[in-house]
Amino acid sequence: xxxxxxxxxxxxxxxxxxxxxxxxxxxxWFVREGxxxxxxxxxxxxxxxxxxxxxxxxVGGTLAEIVKGEDDExxxxxxxxxxxxxx
Amino acid sequence: MADESGExxxxxxxxxxxxxxxxxxxxxxxxxxxxxxxxxxxxxxxxTEGLREEFGYDRVMDVPISETxxxxxxxxxxxxxxxxxxxxxxxxxxxVAMDQIxxxxxxxTYMSGGNVSVPMVxxxxxxxxxxxxxxxxxTLYGTFAHIPxxxxxxxxxxxxxxxxxxxxxxxxxxxxxxxxxxxxxxxWLPAPDGPKTPVPETDYTIxxxxxxxxxxxxxxxxxxxxxxxxRALSAAEDxxxxxxxxxxxxxxxxxxxxxxxxxxxxEKTGNLVVVDEDYRSYGVTGEIVASxxxxxxxxxxxxxxxxxxxxxIPYSRPMENEVVPDVEDxxxxxxxxx
Amino acid sequence: MAGVSRTVLTEMYENMVxxxxxxxxxxxxxxxxxxxxxxISAGPIPGELHLAAGQExxxxxxxxxxxxxxxxxxxxxxHHVAIAKGVDxxxxxxxxxxRQTGLGKGKGGHMHLFDPEVHFACSGIIAEGxxxxxxxxxxxxxxxxxxxxxAYLGEGAIDQGAFLESLNFxxxxxxxxxxxxxxxxxxxxxxxxxxxxxxNGAKRADGFEMPGVRVDADDAVEVYEVxxxxxGRARDRNGPTVIEVQVHRRMGHFMGDPQTYRPEEDxxxxxxxxxxxxxxxxxxxxxxxxxxxxxxxxxxxERVEAAIEWAKAQPHPEPSDAYEDMFVNPPSGVTDSEPDFxxxxxxx
Numbered sequence: 141x142x143x144x145x146x147x148x149x150x151x152x153x154x155x156x157x158x159x160x161x162x163x164x165x166x167x168x169w170f171v172r173e174g175x176x177x178x179x180x181x182x183x184x185x186x187x188x189x190x191x192x193x194x195x196x197x198x199v200g201g202t203l204a205e206i207v208k209g210e211d212d213e214x215x216x217x218x219x220x221x222x223x224x225x226x227x
Numbered sequence: 228m229a230d231e232s233g234e235x236x237x238x239x240x241x242x243x244x245x246x247x248x249x250x251x252x253x254x255x256x257x258x259x260x261x262x263x264x265x266x267x268x269x270x271x272x273x274x275t276e277g278l279r280e281e282f283g284y285d286r287v288m289d290v291p292i293s294e295t296x297x298x299x300x301x302x303x304x305x306x307x308x309x310x311x312x313x314x315x316x317x318x319x320x321x322x323v324a325m326d327q328i329x330x331x332x333x334x335x336t337y338m339s340g341g342n343v344s345v346p347m348v349x350x351x352x353x354x355x356x357x358x359x360x361x362x363x364x365x366t367l368y369g370t371f372a373h374i375p376x377x378x379x380x381x382x383x384x385x386x387x388x389x390x391x392x393x394x395x396x397x398x399x400x401x402x403x404x405x406x407x408x409x410x411x412x413x414x415w416l417p418a419p420d421g422p423k424t425p426v427p428e429t430d431y432t433i434x435x436x437x438x439x440x441x442x443x444x445x446x447x448x449x450x451x452x453x454x455x456x457x458r459a460l461s462a463a464e465d466x467x468x469x470x471x472x473x474x475x476x477x478x479x480x481x482x483x484x485x486x487x488x489x490x491x492x493x494e495k496t497g498n499l500v501v502v503d504e505d506y507r508s509y510g511v512t513g514e515i516v517a518s519x520x521x522x523x524x525x526x527x528x529x530x531x532x533x534x535x536x537x538x539x540i541p542y543s544r545p546m547e548n549e550v551v552p553d554v555e556d557x558x559x560x561x562x563x564x565x
Numbered sequence: 566m567a568g569v570s571r572t573v574l575t576e577m578y579e580n581m582v583x584x585x586x587x588x589x590x591x592x593x594x595x596x597x598x599x600x601x602x603x604x605i606s607a608g609p610i611p612g613e614l615h616l617a618a619g620q621e622x623x624x625x626x627x628x629x630x631x632x633x634x635x636x637x638x639x640x641x642x643x644h645h646v647a648i649a650k651g652v653d654x655x656x657x658x659x660x661x662x663x664r665q666t667g668l669g670k671g672k673g674g675h676m677h678l679f680d681p682e683v684h685f686a687c688s689g690i691i692a693e694g695x696x697x698x699x700x701x702x703x704x705x706x707x708x709x710x711x712x713x714x715x716a717y718l719g720e721g722a723i724d725q726g727a728f729l730e731s732l733n734f735x736x737x738x739x740x741x742x743x744x745x746x747x748x749x750x751x752x753x754x755x756x757x758x759x760x761x762x763x764x765n766g767a768k769r770a771d772g773f774e775m776p777g778v779r780v781d782a783d784d785a786v787e788v789y790e791v792x793x794x795x796x797g798r799a800r801d802r803n804g805p806t807v808i809e810v811q812v813h814r815r816m817g818h819f820m821g822d823p824q825t826y827r828p829e830e831d832x833x834x835x836x837x838x839x840x841x842x843x844x845x846x847x848x849x850x851x852x853x854x855x856x857x858x859x860x861x862x863x864x865x866x867e868r869v870e871a872a873i874e875w876a877k878a879q880p881h882p883e884p885s886d887a888y889e890d891m892f893v894n895p896p897s898g899v900t901d902s903e904p905d906f907x908x909x910x911x912x913x
Contacts, residue, residue: 156823163601167414168423170236185239187414190603191823211417213601267826268754291724291760292691292752320690323725358611358663360674362689415603415821541887542674543663544611549884 148199149219150183156191162216164188166208175203177223184220201225235425239412241273243385243426247392248275248312250430252282255310258396259286261297262314262350271316272352272411294324298349302331302401305347310396318351318367318405332401333376345401348392353381354407354454354504355551357416361539364547366453368503369510371403372481378402378435379481383410383456386424387479390433397432407453407504421457436483440492444474447561448492450515451502452478455552459502462557473561481511489515490522497528498564502557507534531560568793569786571851575861577629577785578848581621581841583865584645587654588616588816590869591644591661595820603821609877610661612674617645619783619815622840623747624649626788627715627808630796636684636701636714638694641676642747643687646717652680658872664879671882672890684712692718692725695744699731702740706802713741713799720809721752723766732807736773741799743792746809753818754826770807777807783840786847813838 152164168185171177182194183203197203204224208214238246252258260275266289269276279287290297294315301313315321321328328349335343355364372379378400382388388406395402410422441456442463449459456477463473474492478485493499499519501512512532519527533552541547591614598608605612617624620642628649631637639646647657653668660667661675668678676689684701688694698716705712722728723746735742746766750757763769770777776795780787788810795806813835817824824832845858895901 161601165414165602167417168237168239168412170238170242172237185414187602189601189823190415190817190821191825192414211602263752264754266754271753289755289759292721293724293726295726296724323690323693323727357606358674359613360677360689361672362677363613415605417602417604536888538887538891539672541672541882542612542669542677543671543882545884546671546882546887549887 147204147222147224148201150195150198150221150223151217151219152186152193152195154193155216156188156193159188159191161189164214164216166210166212166214166220167192169206169210171203173203173206177201177203195220197223199223199225235427237423238385238426239418240382240385240388240406240422241276241411241413243389244274244382244392244406245276245278246426247389247430248396249278249281251393251396252278252286257309258312259288259309260312260314261288261290261301263290263292263316265289265314270314272406272408273413274314274350274352274406274411294320295327298324299327299331301347301349302327302335302345305345305401306335306343308346310346312348312350312396315349315351317363318353319362319365321351321367321370329374333374336400337376344399346399348395348402348404350404350406352408353405354409355540355547356409356454358542358544358547360542364540366405366407366504368405368452368481368505369514371405372511372514376401377482379405380435380479381405381407381452381481382479383453383477384422384424385426387433387439387477389426390431391479393430394432394435398435405453409454419457421460433479435480436485437479438485438488439477439479440474440488441477442473442475444472444496446472446496447498447500447564448474448476448489448496449500449502449557449561450476450478450489452481452511453504455502455504455557458552458554459557461554462561465554465558466561471561471565484518486518486522490519490526493519494523494526497526499527499529500531500533500557500560500564502552502560503534504551505534506537507532508537510534529564531563533557533560569789571853573629573789574786574844574848574851575853577625577789578844578858579861579865580625580628580649581785581844582862583868584621584624584648585618585841586866586869587644587648588618590873592616592816592820594873605821610675611663614675614820615642615818616816616820617642619835619840620747620749620812621645622783622785622788622844623717623745623810623812626785626810627743627745627792627796629789630793631715632712633683634712636686636698636712637717638698638714639678639685639687639717640691640694640719640722641687641689642719643676643678647678647680647685650685651683652678652685653682654868654872655875656680658876659879662876662879663881664876665882665886666879667876670886670890692722692727694718695728695731696734699735699740699742702735702742702799702805703738705741706738711800713743713796715743715745717745717747719752720746720748720750720757720761720766721755722746723769724761729769732769732773732775732805735805736775739802739804741802742805743795743799744805744807746807747812748809749812749814750831751814751818751827753822765809767807767809775805775807777809779809779811781811782843783810783812783838785840785844812840
């Protein structure tokens with residue numbers, strides 16, 4: 141089993157252009173913990189003010205842990221989940 | 228339901244619906260989508276999110292605010308053999324184009340002695356619960372199921388949304404596909420738990436006229452559709468704490484109606500509660516009760532109807548909450564049967 | 566500016582700054598309880614909210630000519646028109662907040678405002694206010710009264726059958742009706758050129774052989790002048806007119822509209838073109854100084870604040886109120902009993 145250090149954070153890199161807020165909310169998770177994900181695949185949907193944005197997997201691997209669940213609020217840059225990359 | 232083999236994703240109902248449309252559009256050049264704000268906006272209720280990016284404006288057409296013209300154009304293009312999908316942004320706007328729906332789309336096959344087919348899908352957002360008042364909150368299930376010649380389907384989860392959409396587009400008859408706004412999984416209109424389900428990536432069809440027993444139970448049969456499938460399931464959980472075991476039947480389609488599944492359930496439980504977000508009179512609840520009475524009157528110990536009392540949907544929160552059936556209303560109706 | 570008095574300019578200014586402040590304050594109230602997650606059904610004003618900031622000139626310039634007995638029908642974006650028509654601001658605001666003392670007792674909401682005192686009505690369905698406006702004109706004609714009717718609609722609505730049929734109906738019966746198209750360039754996310762064949766919506770009038778005039782800038786004074794002719798023609802029984810006014814949408818189609826489809830430049834241009842500033846320049850020409858305008862703005866703000874405060878202090882409806890107001894007469898009609906006739910006749 142790989143150590144936690146190998147894990148890659150999932151963050152909301154894209155932010156709504158006109159948004160004043162640095163806060164967002166997780167609206168939907170599409171992948172469950174333990175499932176495999178492909179790089180660039182949409183793993184969850186976030187909402188910033190009124191704009192909805194898909195968050196993509198930065199690497200392929202296994203979705204190890206969801207940190208911010210549905211309806212959770214988060215700040216820009218927060219880790220939403222961890223992916224354990226494919227070996 | 229879908230398997231967990233890794234070929235599934237948890238999708239919102241809107242994404243499941245869109246994935247079916249996109250699949251059919253890739254497979255068949257004759258499929259196209261018309262509606263207001265379906266291109267750049269992706270549908271006010273996310274019904275076409277991302278389709279314009281993949282298929283362009285020619286196949287994902289923003290149209291003038293002219294429902295008679297574009298719904299009628301869908302009828303005409305369908306009669307020429309294409310497979311248009313046309314969207315009513317809110318089902319409440321049907322009145323603007325009622326002739327094209329009621330007299331053209333629904334009747335041309337029959338009046339032609341079966342020589343003409345109308346292989347189109349009419350999609351429409353339905354339902355209230357967010358204080359949008361009487362012209363933007365109706366479901367009108369009964370209005371459309373009433374007219375002979377339309378197939379009418381109502382998905383309650385992402386899994387149903389995709390399978391019913393595949394079947395609707397491939398069907399050679401006009402299909403009205405009524406999606407509930409509250410179930411779509413839109414950020415600004417939060418869905419209850421339930422409509423987001425695992426959905427296979429592959430295409431699959433759900434036949435019309437196949438109701439789905441969403442929860443097994445021995446004491447009472449709750450027949451419902453759309454948003455109220457989830458409210459009925461919540462009510463069933465509450466009732467289970469009191470030792471009442473409710474079976475919840477999701478109709479999935481109003482036309483054709485799967486009377487067999489309902490009757491089979493009622494013959495087991497003896498009690499029938501029909502829950503509908505449409506108006507009470509001359510509607511779905513009366514029709515289901517009458518259908519069961521026709522087939523299995525002796526099996527019926529008690530009957531309850533839960534629907535919108537015969538008033539338009541009021542705007543203000545306390546009044547809308549009063550008239551749209553909620554979990555407590557369903558549970559109370561079930562208790563009255565025991 | 567022939568024929569425009571200082572009083573007229575001042576009154577239009579009052580209406581416009583009231584309407585602008587009203588929309589800005591409603592936006593704030595609406596967003597209460599909707600942050601950070603925007604949930605349309607949360608907060609003191611739930612449901613859709615279509616605000617009209619940037620469209621005030623079309624309301625003030627036309628309604629300045631209207632009397633209380635003239636009819637106005639407005640669409641889903643009605644507040645600025647209602648204010649200019651003299652709708653009771655307190656009760657309108659209470660309606661928007663869904664309160665028991667609102668214009669519709671909380672049943673209608675912001676898209677469905679009815680104030681019969683000033684003959685004002687709304688419809689949330691595109692162009693569907695046009696036929697009732699024609700009907701109000703028909704009633705005036707039949708009763709030989711000199712009242713007129715004005716139907717407001719957006720530029721997206723000019724492709725709707727209800728509008729086109731109403732034009733013909735009004736034309737063929739010479740009805741005292743003015744159709745006012747507010748062209749804000751956008752039908753929600755659809756730019757006009759994508760869905761409408763004409764750039765100038767007033768050209769719709771041509772096919773019905775009635776006058777059609779477009780006001781290219783959202784200039785209240787020019788709207789006032791053009792509307793004066795049209796309404797005068799209607800009052801004199803010389804038939805209907807179409808007026809299109811270029812306005813601009815400073816906010817989204819509805820609150821919650823992310824407007825991701827809308828180019829940045831378009832939003833900036835809308836923000837820069839301000840009918841209120843334009844009218845202020847005209848007022849200065851008439852010798853109204855900035856202090857006097859400031860006083861008007863302050864009074865308008867106070868009026869809006871008072872209306873919102875009053876509305877929020879009003880009671881919510883009881884759930885059971887939902888069952889009231891289905892009919893004006895009892896369900897059986899005007900009477901509960903049939904007269905007693907002996908239809909058999911003959912020897913009794």
